[in-house]
Every structure is written in C-alpha cells, then in structure tokens.
Amino acid sequence: MKSSINLGKIFGIDLKMNITFLFLLLWVGFSSLFSGASAGAAVTEIVFIIALFVLVVLHELGHALMAKRYGIKTQDITLLPIGGLARLEKMPEDPKQEFFVAIAGPAVNLVIGALLFVGLLLKGFFNQPFSFALLEENLWMQLLTANITLFLFNLIPAFPMDGGRVLRSLLSLRMDPVKATSIAANIGKGAALLIGLAGFFFNPWLVLTAIFIWVGAKSEADSVRIQASIKGLQVQDAMMTRFFQVEGNQSLESVLNLSVQSGQHHIPVTSNGHFLGIIQRQGLLNALQRLGNRAPAYAAIGIEPEGLSPTAPLKDALESMKKTRVQPVIENGQLIGLITLESIQQRMWLDQKMKNSQNPSPDEKTDMV
Ligand SMILES: [Zn+2]
Incomplete structure (x- = not known):
C-alpha cells in the first residue's frame, strides 16, 4: 500500500505527506x-496545523541543507x-559533522521564533495586558509558541530527537560511537517512558510520540551496533558458498525439484557460469502456473541484482540488502557466492561467540572457579 502522497520537490528533495x-x-x-x-474557526485551526507543518518542513530542510554541505544527499522529507x-542517505560518521547536521534543524526554529517575536513586538502585541484569550486569538502568537515548543522538544537530549544526536556526537568526541549511542539511546528510552506515562494521563498524542521515540532509540542503537560489529569485514567473510544454481535453459520442473530438495529460497540462474539473475520462490510458482513445467529457468528470473565483489566491505552488502534480500557475489563475471541477511547475521553471531570464548567477561570468570 502506498502510504505517502507526493507533494512535489523542494531544493531537489521529494516532499511527501503520510x-x-x-x-x-x-x-x-x-x-x-x-x-x-463555527466553520470559520475550524478552518483557522486547519490553517494553523498547516502553518505548523510548514515550520516542520523548514526545520527538516535545515538538516537536509546542512547535510548537503558535507556531500550527503537527502532522499525525501515526509x-x-x-x-x-528527513531521510538522509546516511548520517555523517564524523561527530563534528553530525553535531552540525543535528543542530541545524532546531537552529531554524530559533531563527523563525526570533523573527516572529520581533514582528509581534513591532506590532505592539506585547504592550497590551497579557491574557490567555489573546494568546488563543492570534495566529502569529500561536505560531511563536509552537516554534518554541518545537525547538525545546527537539533538543530533548534523547534519541532519536535532534538533542539525542547532539548528545551522541558530543559523547563520541571522547568515547567510542557504539557506547555513545547506547547511552543516548537509553536516555531516549527513559524519556519515552516518562512521556508515555504523562500521555496516559493527559494526552493520547504523547503516547504515540513515546512509542515513536522508543522505537527510534532502539533501532538506532541496533544499527550502530551492527555497523560496528561488521567493521573491517569483507563480503567474502559472510557469503554462502554452498548452494545450488541452475542453467538458464534448464526446465522449471527441475528447478522446482531442486528447490524442494534443498529448501533454498533464492535460486541463482547462470549461463555457462555467467550470472543472469535470481529466481525467488513465489516467482517460480507463478512462472510454473503461467508457462508450464517445460519453460526455461530464465523465464522465472525475478530480480537481477548487480552483484558484489568478494573484497567489497560488508557494510556495502548491508546497504544493498535494503533493496533486495539476496545479493550474488561475482568475481570475473563468475558467480562465487550468495549473501543474505541471514548469512550476515550468522557471521556476526559466530564472531560474537568467538570473542566471548576468547575473553570471557568478569562474571563468566568467577563462574569458572
Ligand atoms: Zn530535527
């Protein structure tokens, strides 16, 4: 299902609305x-929400344009x-760059807030006696309040808010990034619990926000941990080398039999050793139904990934795994391995086990006595 509507482009970045x-x-x-x-008041409220989201877009543009300065593209803003x-292609690894990319969003709110404040000041808004009714009537005053809220909310020092990134980048200057992220993520989870609890009593919207923060904090911590554990590894360290492949002109029936016997879900198709593409199980069944048992294997090819070099960093494999769940490893035009999310996980798991058995943690040492 398509869950986002395209609103157009801004600074070359796709703007979408969920x-x-x-x-x-x-x-x-x-x-x-x-x-x-009245209908008029309802329209005003909607106008206010739209204005609020213009502020949000400007905030995200702050991140995107700062990232652009460091050569990082933004895929879209939703x-x-x-x-x-703002979905950045990647987060800068240099803590200083991350700091400036993270702070750029709230900085936009600070500037807009200051402009609104000066505007209201010049209009003489602050000369009249203060009342909450006045606050609610004036759209500009509401926007100023919203801006300050956005600014403060985003600077909560918890992942995945901007403040969390600022905190992580500052911590990264003096400790390793995995530890820095895990500290920022734990603060994020703590903040999520507090916000969720408050929302439970006061405002259901806060509960939603809390879930968003919790999930964001966890996934960031996970992804940084994975990145760290595969650092220095190459594609050939995590590829499968035992699998069956079929020739392009082999019959679909024989492909089906091999697939059943081996339990293999992704079947590479080659022609004289040259990689053509991959048959996925559902594609195989569809092709059998559509074309019959005798049709050639190549007719069922579902994906044609470019393939990875065995000496490419494993990080690249993880990146391309976002597009297809399996990647062929190709050397001199010949298929020499397959890499899947499972094979990478297997490798990480084994490395972890090996590390633990080589230097047992303090608790395990006492256990052995
Ligand atoms: Zn932000």
Missing part, C-alpha cells in the same frame, strides 16, 4: 466543528502526524 497526516487534518477540523466552533522526517 496519509495519516490527512486524517489528522480531518480530525482537527471535525473535532472543532463538533465542539460547537510529514507525519508527530512531526517531520
């Missing part, structure tokens, strides 16, 4: 209508009901 954001607009409109507000998300 459909749940549309529900938010409808919800705000209806709930203010049902609470007895509007979600809980804020915006």
